[in-house]
Amino acid sequence: MSEALRVGLAGLGTVGGGVIRLLDANRELIARRAGRAIEVVAVSARDRYKDRGVDLTRFAWVDDTTALAQQADVDVVVELIGGSDGPALTLARSTLAADKSFVTANKAMLAHHGYELATAAEAARVALKFEAAVAGGIPVIKGLREGAAANAIGRVYGILNGTCNFILSKMEAEGRDFAEILAEAQALGFAEADPSFDIDGVDAAHKLSILASIAFGTRPAFDTVAASGIRHLLGADIAEAAALGYRVRLLGLAEDGPDGLFQRVHAHLVPVDHPLAHVTGSLNAVVAEGNFVGRLLFQGAGAGDGPTATAV
Ligand SMILES: NC(=O)c1ccc[n+]([C@@H]2O[C@H](COP(=O)([O-])OP(=O)(O)OC[C@H]3O[C@@H](n4cnc5c(N)ncnc54)[C@H](OP(=O)(O)O)[C@@H]3O)[C@@H](O)[C@H]2O)c1
Structure with missing residues (x-):
């Protein structure tokens, strides 16, 4: 099996917490289907000490969300912060500028800046994925x-x-x-x-x-x-x-x-x-x-x- 895909996760609220729980519960199954494991390696949110009901001690904590894009051990950034501009957009731009793929559930950002981000992803030949931005779990x-x-x-x-x-x-x-x-x-x-x-x-x-x-x-x-x-x-x-x-x-x-x-x-x-x-x-x-x-x-x-x- 190939090496694990290493994820930097920004936002640990409803959806971010859900992603960690899902990856924990379905780790084997996902690795088998994807042909490689998917591992969160670094996380970021506002409050480092908030109890989120999941064990975060196994991940590197990154205070400055934008820095996730620069982490050498992060292959893909997943943005689950929200908001059309602000930290989510800064992170999207810096991830694509670093030639890394970007996943988001952020419909507000895509509605306003989707074309710019799609163009940047295409230029960098990386993926911009946003299934979760429309109709939640429906593919x-x-x-x-x-x-x-x-x-x-x-x-x-x-x-x-x-x-x-x-x-x-x-x-x-x-x-x-x-x-x-x-x-x-x-x-x-x-x-x-x-x-x-x-x-x-x-x-x-x-x-x-x-x-x-x-x-x-x-x-x-x-x-x-x-x-x-x-x-x-x-x-x-x-x-x-x-x-x-x-x-x-x-x-x-x-x-x-x-x-x-x-x-x-x-x-x-x-x-x-x-x-x-x-x-x-x-x-x-x-x-x-x-x-x-x-x-x-x-x-x-x-x-x-x-x-x-x-x-x-
Ligand atoms: N909830 C849903 O069912 C749902 C469905 C589809 C799409 N979405 C989309 O998914 C995204 C996340 O939604 P959510 O419901 O999970 O939101 P949420 O529960 O409010 O969580 C937001 C997370 O972002 C972090 N955050 C906020 N401002 C930040 C900043 N300036 N810097 C770093 N981190 C910051 C928060 O940190 P703290 O926890 O430390 O405060 C929190 O962990 C949004 O774009 C939303 O539209 C949500």
């Missing part, structure tokens, strides 16, 4: 990029934000208004203290711009996504939709139309007999329509440590 990037590579995709759309889908499903099941369910979701830890990126459609727009760039072979164009969210929906709206045979879902949709790429995120009425009407709770789902394969449906967990670590 939709690989599915579209490889599985559906022989098809022209006419349309791609889906449920790209688990928090919104959780809230909408609960509004539907319990007939209550948005604000009440959001407060409950926050108390349970399903929604962020500042939920605006989720509920105003920004997070879904980040993911949609990446998905569309893969489906249509274009640059990610986050600025042209028309996005609105679900904060103004009432329980009565959902009940009215149900009476007419529809469910309400926040969808991101990208279409290759006569005027070019059309991208939008907003609450849609989905007929009850459409598969997306049956995607409930925090699940995500993506539909892609290819000219030879027809309608493809990808569904699964869009977030959480295990699913997202799987995609990483």
Whole structure:
């Protein structure tokens, strides 16, 4: 077997911790399938002394996150910090400039800087991988990029934000208004203290711009996504939709139309007999329509440590 692939891991929160646990649990299986072991050798986060429920003493601790890219014993950097700019972007640039491959779950960064980073990776002839940035554990990037590579995709759309889908499903099941369910979701830890990126459609727009760039072979164009969210929906709206045979879902949709790429995120009425009407709770789902394969449906967990670590 070849020598181990040595990973520098930046960010040890929900996803970073999940990646360490996954590599620990599935070490043998991954090595067998990959033909070489994958080993974390160095880690970085803000607080060195935080208890993360995993043993970090076996890894080198790097205070300055950017320095991970320069470590001679690091082959690949995995960025799980988040944020469109700041330390994540600095690390991405310095990793690619050091001719090392870069893996990230950071949709915000890719929506804003994806083209620059893809160009830098191509110039350095290294990999830029971001399966976890869209729809968590669902292998939709690989599915579209490889599985559906022989098809022209006419349309791609889906449920790209688990928090919104959780809230909408609960509004539907319990007939209550948005604000009440959001407060409950926050108390349970399903929604962020500042939920605006989720509920105003920004997070879904980040993911949609990446998905569309893969489906249509274009640059990610986050600025042209028309996005609105679900904060103004009432329980009565959902009940009215149900009476007419529809469910309400926040969808991101990208279409290759006569005027070019059309991208939008907003609450849609989905007929009850459409598969997306049956995607409930925090699940995500993506539909892609290819000219030879027809309608493809990808569904699964869009977030959480295990699913997202799987995609990483
Ligand atoms: N959570 C999910 O289910 C999910 C799903 C798909 C994609 N993602 C993406 O995955 C990425 C990570 O998400 P997460 O949920 O794991 O976030 P998180 O739990 O908030 O963890 C973020 C980590 O980054 C570290 N960090 C923050 N600022 C830093 C800085 N200035 N320098 C060094 N380290 C810093 C934090 O350090 P400390 O721990 O020391 O504070 C923490 O370990 C994000 O891009 C997110 O969008 C998350």
